[in-house]
Amino acid sequence: MQQLLTTALGGLTLGAVYAAFALALCLIWRSTRIVNFAQAPMAMITTYIALVIIDAGHSYWTGFAAALIGGLLLGAVVERVVVRPVEGKAEINAVILTLGLFILIHAVAGIVFGSRYRSFPAPFGVRGLTVGDTSIALTGFGVFTVVAVVVVMGLLVLLFRYTEVGLRMRAAAFNQEVARILGVKVGRMLTLGWALAALVGSLSGLLIAGGSLVHPAYMDSVVVYGFVAAVLGGLDSPVGSVIGGMLLGLSLSAVSGYLGSELVPLAALVILMAVLLLRPGGLFSHHAERRV
Amino acid sequence: MPTTTETAEKAHAAEPRGGLRRRWGNSVLPRHLTLAALGLLAVTVVLETTGSFANSQLASMAYLGIAAGGLTVLTGLNGQLSLGHGAFMAVGAYTTALFLDGDNPLPLPGVLAAATLVTLLVGAAVGVAAARLHGPYIAGATLALAVAVPGVVLHFDRLGGEQGLGVRMPETPAWVLDAAYFVTGSELNPTKYVAYIGWAALVVTYVLLANLMRGRVGRTWRAVRDDEVAAEIAGVHLGRARVLAFVVSTACAGLAGAVMAMAVRITAPSGFSLTLSLTLLSAVVLGGLGSLTGALIGSALLTFLPHLVTGVGVDAGLTDVRAAELAPAVYGLTMIVVILVAPAGITGTVRNLWRRRRGAA
Amino acid sequence: MFEVRDLTTSYGPVRALDGVSFTAREGRVTAVLGANGAGKTTLLRTASGLVRPQRGQVLLEGRDITRTPAEDMARLGLAHVPEGRGVITELTVEENLRLGGLHRPARTRAADVERICRLFPVLGERHDATAHVLSGGERQMLVIGRALMAAPKVLLLDEPSLGLAPRIVAQIFGLLRSLVASDGLTVVLVEQNARSALSIADVGVVLNLGKVVVQDDAAALAADEKLRHAYLGF
Numbered sequence: 001m002q003q004l005l006t007t008a009l010g011g012l013t014l015g016a017v018y019a020a021f022a023l024a025l026c027l028i029w030r031s032t033r034i035v036n037f038a039q040a041p042m043a044m045i046t047t048y049i050a051l052v053i054i055d056a057g058h059s060y061w062t063g064f065a066a067a068l069i070g071g072l073l074l075g076a077v078v079e080r081v082v083v084r085p086v087e088g089k090a091e092i093n094a095v096i097l098t099l100g101l102f103i104l105i106h107a108v109a110g111i112v113f114g115s116r117y118r119s120f121p122a123p124f125g126v127r128g129l130t131v132g133d134t135s136i137a138l139t140g141f142g143v144f145t146v147v148a149v150v151v152v153m154g155l156l157v158l159l160f161r162y163t164e165v166g167l168r169m170r171a172a173a174f175n176q177e178v179a180r181i182l183g184v185k186v187g188r189m190l191t192l193g194w195a196l197a198a199l200v201g202s203l204s205g206l207l208i209a210g211g212s213l214v215h216p217a218y219m220d221s222v223v224v225y226g227f228v229a230a231v232l233g234g235l236d237s238p239v240g241s242v243i244g245g246m247l248l249g250l251s252l253s254a255v256s257g258y259l260g261s262e263l264v265p266l267a268a269l270v271i272l273m274a275v276l277l278l279r280p281g282g283l284f285s286h287h288a289e290r291r292v
Numbered sequence: 293m294p295t296t297t298e299t300a301e302k303a304h305a306a307e308p309r310g311g312l313r314r315r316w317g318n319s320v321l322p323r324h325l326t327l328a329a330l331g332l333l334a335v336t337v338v339l340e341t342t343g344s345f346a347n348s349q350l351a352s353m354a355y356l357g358i359a360a361g362g363l364t365v366l367t368g369l370n371g372q373l374s375l376g377h378g379a380f381m382a383v384g385a386y387t388t389a390l391f392l393d394g395d396n397p398l399p400l401p402g403v404l405a406a407a408t409l410v411t412l413l414v415g416a417a418v419g420v421a422a423a424r425l426h427g428p429y430i431a432g433a434t435l436a437l438a439v440a441v442p443g444v445v446l447h448f449d450r451l452g453g454e455q456g457l458g459v460r461m462p463e464t465p466a467w468v469l470d471a472a473y474f475v476t477g478s479e480l481n482p483t484k485y486v487a488y489i490g491w492a493a494l495v496v497t498y499v500l501l502a503n504l505m506r507g508r509v510g511r512t513w514r515a516v517r518d519d520e521v522a523a524e525i526a527g528v529h530l531g532r533a534r535v536l537a538f539v540v541s542t543a544c545a546g547l548a549g550a551v552m553a554m555a556v557r558i559t560a561p562s563g564f565s566l567t568l569s570l571t572l573l574s575a576v577v578l579g580g581l582g583s584l585t586g587a588l589i590g591s592a593l594l595t596f597l598p599h600l601v602t603g604v605g606v607d608a609g610l611t612d613v614r615a616a617e618l619a620p621a622v623y624g625l626t627m628i629v630v631i632l633v634a635p636a637g638i639t640g641t642v643r644n645l646w647r648r649r650r651g652a653a
Numbered sequence: 654m655f656e657v658r659d660l661t662t663s664y665g666p667v668r669a670l671d672g673v674s675f676t677a678r679e680g681r682v683t684a685v686l687g688a689n690g691a692g693k694t695t696l697l698r699t700a701s702g703l704v705r706p707q708r709g710q711v712l713l714e715g716r717d718i719t720r721t722p723a724e725d726m727a728r729l730g731l732a733h734v735p736e737g738r739g740v741i742t743e744l745t746v747e748e749n750l751r752l753g754g755l756h757r758p759a760r761t762r763a764a765d766v767e768r769i770c771r772l773f774p775v776l777g778e779r780h781d782a783t784a785h786v787l788s789g790g791e792r793q794m795l796v797i798g799r800a801l802m803a804a805p806k807v808l809l810l811d812e813p814s815l816g817l818a819p820r821i822v823a824q825i826f827g828l829l830r831s832l833v834a835s836d837g838l839t840v841v842l843v844e845q846n847a848r849s850a851l852s853i854a855d856v857g858v859v860l861n862l863g864k865v866v867v868q869d870d871a872a873a874l875a876a877d878e879k880l881r882h883a884y885l886g887f
Contacts, residue, residue, distance in 0.1 A: 092367075095431045167744075
């Protein structure tokens with residue numbers, strides 16, 4: 001019983017983080033048809049920015065904000081400078097490009113920040129609650145994680161649904177040419193989309209790091225889990241990505257709790273292959289036929 | 293801008309027909325065998341005239357070259373991307389470690405064949421699934437594979453956990469030692485022996501791959517890459533062509549893993565990280581997708597560049613550990629630049645320049 | 654007034670538009686006719702900045718807009734309704750309409766949407782529906798309504814009758830006619846369906862293989878039997 005509760009709570013927290021990361025991948029996929037594998041090191045490097053600021057004596061929240069803003073800027077620069085030329089070109093070129101970025105950012109982090117493990121603070125407790133003599137894995141930081149992800153998602157929904165910029169961004173994502181002739185500056189919207197996605201990615205990086213250790217590769221497996229979660233949700237649907245992230249978090253938490261944590265990546269691979277081969281359009285698609 | 297693979301391919305098609313080609317008519321096998329013999333001769337000269345450190349570097353170049361050769365066939369010729377070749381090398385390496393263990397290890401050719409075969413079977417299983425995927429999906433799936441394999445290794449106690457397995461070198465047969473002494477006049481040490489094994493394996497692999505690429509199978513792969521619909525109408529079984537490319541490619545990775553196990557003397561999960569898979573990809577992109585020459589150049593860069601730039605970094609005041617990250621920074625940056633500026637890679641770009649100059653003359 | 658002078662556009666080695674010149678006068682419907690591949694769509698795409706011409710000029714009320722990016726055209730008063738409808742099916746009807754009026758002052762947006770919905774009552778009924786549930790005719794009304802949201806001076810329409818039932822085409826063309834009469838809108842109507850197009854057009858321009866074959870009053874073109882057989886297919 002206690003194990004089940006621990007697994008479920010852990011799964012929810014992890015799921016929230018995967019959901020955020022999947023959402024970041026989905027936002028970029030939807031607007032530019034590129035899976036940004038470099039999202040992982042981008043989130044990693046912004047977390048290092050936060051760490052440097054916190055280690056310099058500033059508050060956690062200063063670092064937190066700086067990382068998010070850093071993510072926003074990094075996403076915009078990456079789209080504008082590196083990705084723009086391959087948009088709409090052969091998909092293999094875009095994939096290779098994001099992998100090149102992956103390697104580059106990794107290496108830069110290693111050069112600038114070193115490769116050793118460094119501990120990252122958490123703003124809230126990472127100890128579980130104790131009720132009577134049983135301890136529950138409900139941590140302050142876990143609650144914060146879920147709340148932060150929900151808040152950011154709520155803000156994104158508000159932005160996309162109820163603002164004019166959001167409408168422009170959606171138009172640019174769905175149909176670039178029509179958006180252009182209606183007067184939408186499509187390039188600008190794509191840059192903004194990448195920036196927002198990178199911000200959400202940075203958030204998931206900060207949440208994974210909280211109360212734990214960071215090193216240049218600490219986000220590498222998260223890009224896989226985020227990708228699996230996004231594919232679960234259909235890769236095209238932000239809501240699907242979020243649900244996919246939660247489902248994946250719960251499943252992987254169960255695998256980790258009952259089978260062993262070393263099998264978690266394998267479980268993710270199995271889930272991914274099962275979805276791609278059985279329901280290529282994601283769990284919630286109405287039409288199963290889809291080129292993957 | 294043409295796609296990466298197309299450019300490399302066009303460059304390839306327009307390769308100047310040399311004298312050798314004319315003499316041998318249309319048969320490519322004799323030409324490849326001649327090149328192979330010349331290559332082996334060159335390798336022998338180099339290995340005999342350089343020291344132990346260079347020999348071990350050359351052994352690394354050999355296994356990276358074998359894996360990159362396989363990957364370039366898959367990515368450049370068939371248009372499938374694999375970020376999981378490091379994982380397949382792990383399969384080959386662990387198979388080698390296990391088969392060399394025990395009191396009566398298999399003889400060397402048996403071990404290499406076993407490693408290749410086991411990896412080939414794993415590759416076939418993955419390939420059947422992967423053949424149905426495209427672009428970013430296949431990239432994501434193989435990325436998941438690359439991340440999953442080290443964990444799977446940890447799950448089985450027999451595979452030695454984080455520390456990994458030590459690899460026992462097979463005894464160098466007496467006749468080889470005698471022959472080596474007779475030919476070169478010096479003793480054959482184990483490092484040099486592994487380098488010879490690696491390069492022999494590389495030459496054999498490249499001859500086989502080159503023949504495949506130039507033959508009917510290669511044409512089928514290119515047809516599938518360029519236009520699936522047209523290929524299907526022409527009677528190509530798309531799935532079968534893709535699976536075959538994947539299997540051939542993973543078999544190379546398995547062989548590469550076997551050589552790597554012997555060269556490094558230890559197989560541990562940390563040796564087969566995601567970085568290995570990505571670096572292999574960067575090697576084939578740098579060299580030029582779809583070209584074996586490019587794969588070889590790429591693996592040479594992977595082998596020799598780190599030493600060079602790390603030295604530069606240390607001179608510039610970085611610590612050893614940080615300076616070691618300069619090499620991957622260069623790979624990553626070059627990959628980006630190659631895709632943006634010269635999608636044909638090094639070999640393709642050189643060929644294009646050469647053609648342009650000849651055209652102008 | 655809308656004018657093109659010596660407009661020439663190529664796709665690689667293929668010259669799709671070869672020195673095309675004509676004037677669409679204010680408050681008139683100018684029909685651009687011709688067979689498939691005559692260059693009609695390329696003409697509109699070049700005019701609205703989606704394709705770069707090799708040579709020639711596009712003038713909107715005397716102002717040269719040849720090199721203006723497509724995203725600035727709506728603001729200048731040029732609206733382009735692309736072929737194949739161009740409804741953004743993932744958005745609602747209202748969102749599609751709002752996109753049409755992006756550069757108009759935000760406070761008049763709601764009134765604009767209401768005006769369009771009065772013009773096309775079906776759109777009013779389907780206001781909050783996702784556009785992919787609309788029928789072909791409704792989609793055509795939506796894209797025309799969306800173009801009108803920008804209060805354009807010139808409206809470029811690409812094959813609005815494509816795939817629609819004759820009754821719907823008649824309804825849409827009738828509405829277009831009345832808009833021209835009431836707002837003084839200038840319309841350039843690209844059509845393969847020459848007979849219907851000429852029935853509402855004032856002037857016709859016939860294209861063949863990227864060149865203007867003839868331009869004349871619509872009535873004169875419709876009466877020229879030889880021309881009709883040779884280029885207009887009726």
